[in-house]
Amino acid sequence: MPDRVLLVGSGAREHAVAWKLRQSPLVGEIFIAPGNGGTSAFGTNLAIQAKDIEGLVKAARDLRIDFYLATTDDPQPLGLVDRLTEAGVLCYGPTAAAARLESSKSWAKAFMVRHGIPTAPFETFTDYRAACGYVESMPDGPLVVKADGLAAGKGAMVCNDRAEALNALDIAMVRRDFGSAGDTVVIEERLTGWEASAHAFCDGKTALMFPYATDYKRTGDGDTGLNTGGMGSYSPSAAIDTALSTAVERQVVAPVMAGMAAEGHAFNGTLFPGLMVTPGGLRVIEFNARMGDPETQSLMVRLESDLFAICRAAAQGKLADVTVRWSDRSAVSVVLASGGYPATYKVGYVIRGLDTVDPDVQVFQAGTKQAARGLITSGGRVLTVTATGRTVAEARARAYDNATRITFADMQYRKDIAAAI
Numbered sequence: 162m163p164d165r166v167l168l169v170g171s172g173a174r175e176h177a178v179a180w181k182l183r184q185s186p187l188v189g190e191i192f193i194a195p196g197n198g199g200t201s202a203f204g205t206n207l208a209i210q211a212k213d214i215e216g217l218v219k220a221a222r223d224l225r226i227d228f229y230l231a232t233t234d235d236p237q238p239l240g241l242v243d244r245l246t247e248a249g250v251l252c253y254g255p256t257a258a259a260a261r262l263e264s265s266k267s268w269a270k271a272f273m274v275r276h277g278i279p280t281a282p283f284e285t286f287t288d289y290r291a292a293c294g295y296v297e298s299m300p301d302g303p304l305v306v307k308a309d310g311l312a313a314g315k316g317a318m319v320c321n322d323r324a325e326a327l328n329a330l331d332i333a334m335v336r337r338d339f340g341s342a343g344d345t346v347v348i349e350e351r352l353t354g355w356e357a358s359a360h361a362f363c364d365g366k367t368a369l370m371f372p373y374a375t376d377y378k379r380t381g382d383g384d385t386g387l388n389t390g391g392m393g394s395y396s397p398s399a400a401i402d403t404a405l406s407t408a409v410e411r412q413v414v415a416p417v418m419a420g421m422a423a424e425g426h427a428f429n430g431t432l433f434p435g436l437m438v439t440p441g442g443l444r445v446i447e448f449n450a451r452m453g454d455p456e457t458q459s460l461m462v463r464l465e466s467d468l469f470a471i472c473r474a475a476a477q478g479k480l481a482d483v484t485v486r487w488s489d490r491s492a493v494s495v496v497l498a499s500g501g502y503p504a505t506y507k508v509g510y511v512i513r514g515l516d517t518v519d520p521d522v523q524v525f526q527a528g529t530k531q532a533a534r535g536l537i538t539s540g541g542r543v544l545t546v547t548a549t550g551r552t553v554a555e556a557r558a559r560a561y562d563n564a565t566r567i568t569f570a571d572m573q574y575r576k577d578i579a580a581a582i
Contacts, residue, residue, distance in 0.1 A: 163189030170233035199526030238264035303351035310342030365427030393578030500571030502541035
């Protein structure tokens with residue numbers, strides 16, 4: 162019988178994964194907790210939040226869930242995979258111990274040192290005064306201050322000088338803008354170079370790489386404005402050549418797989434290292450223990466193989482038996498966000514124009530919900546418009562052409578996604 166599958170999350174990433182899972186003959190019912198206004202087209206939304214582990218485990222039992230596919234960051238560090246595995250649910254995603262790669266920046270940095278994975282020099286602090294003293298002892302220059310725990314993609318503060326670094330420490334450790342995530346901070350050297358996103362399906366022993374994707378974090382064109390969860394992406398990444406791809410696999414992914422297994426918490430799930438290519442070579446900025454958003458939106462439309470079959474094989478430790486096929490077409494994703502995001506913004510605006518989008522262009526929903534007036538905005542990142550083309554330029558033109566057909570009050574989006582490719 163087809164499997165009953167559970168997804169957790171409410172973003173466009175979850176919408177894209179549900180869309181892809183729905184194409185598999187191996188998948189029966191799909192349940193998304195809590196989902197959004199778009200995911201209900203492919204399954205059943207559940208009124209359970211991502212951090213409600215007890216509620217999710219109970220729902221898995223009550224709904225006879227066969228398989229859990231981890232996409233978002235919150236549930237795994239809280240032990241959802243551990244609990245579901247105990248309940249007899251097959252899981253594609255890391256245990257709480259393995260998820261420390263993402264949930265604790267200090268643990269991940271120490272892990273990289275132990276296993277020779279290239280990263281920026283750093284120090285870790287739990288005391289605010291000691292952290293300030295360290296910054297004041299450093300030459301006045303650029304640093305990065307990171308909240309140790311999960312902070313919705315906003316816990317890394319890139320600082321141009323000592324004053325900004327001290328302010329970042331105040332934000333994390335005194336004001337506690339990130340809650341307990343900022344009780345410990347990592348202060349590291351600010352790297353220069355260009356960023357790249359790698360993804361790999363992992364089963365604890367074997368890792369199969371995705372094509373590379375590039376995302377855009379800042380709100381404004383030219384990488385200006387505030388840092389966000391992501392304003393767009395494209396794939397394949399223009400600057401990733403064979404030599405660099407090989408370096409990522411050998412210097413980053415393989416040591417992670419071997420190191421995690423050696424330390425007793427083999428990594429199962431999607432490994433997503435954020436990378437910086439510097440004049441001195443490859444460096445890991447951070448690890449994520451799940452799929453990226455908005456990278457997933459661009460990647461799912463390029464995946465030709467059955468996503469569920471891949472993830473089930475990984476969960477069973479049989480990834481070495483799988484061949485994953487990707488389209489040679491390019492994909493570009495443009496995020497349509499609420500005005501003011503990621504700071505203060507209003508919601509409840511009617512979304513219009515979805516019926517005018519080309520049939521082969523996907524609009525993945527995030528901050529949306531169904532209301533009596535129709536589909537309305539309910540979050541910061543509202544929609545991701547994803548198009549494919551023979552080239553990145555062609556995909557970009559189609560994505561923007563379709564994005565302009567969609568309207569809601571105060572809508573904002575970047576105009577330069579994949580522009581320089």
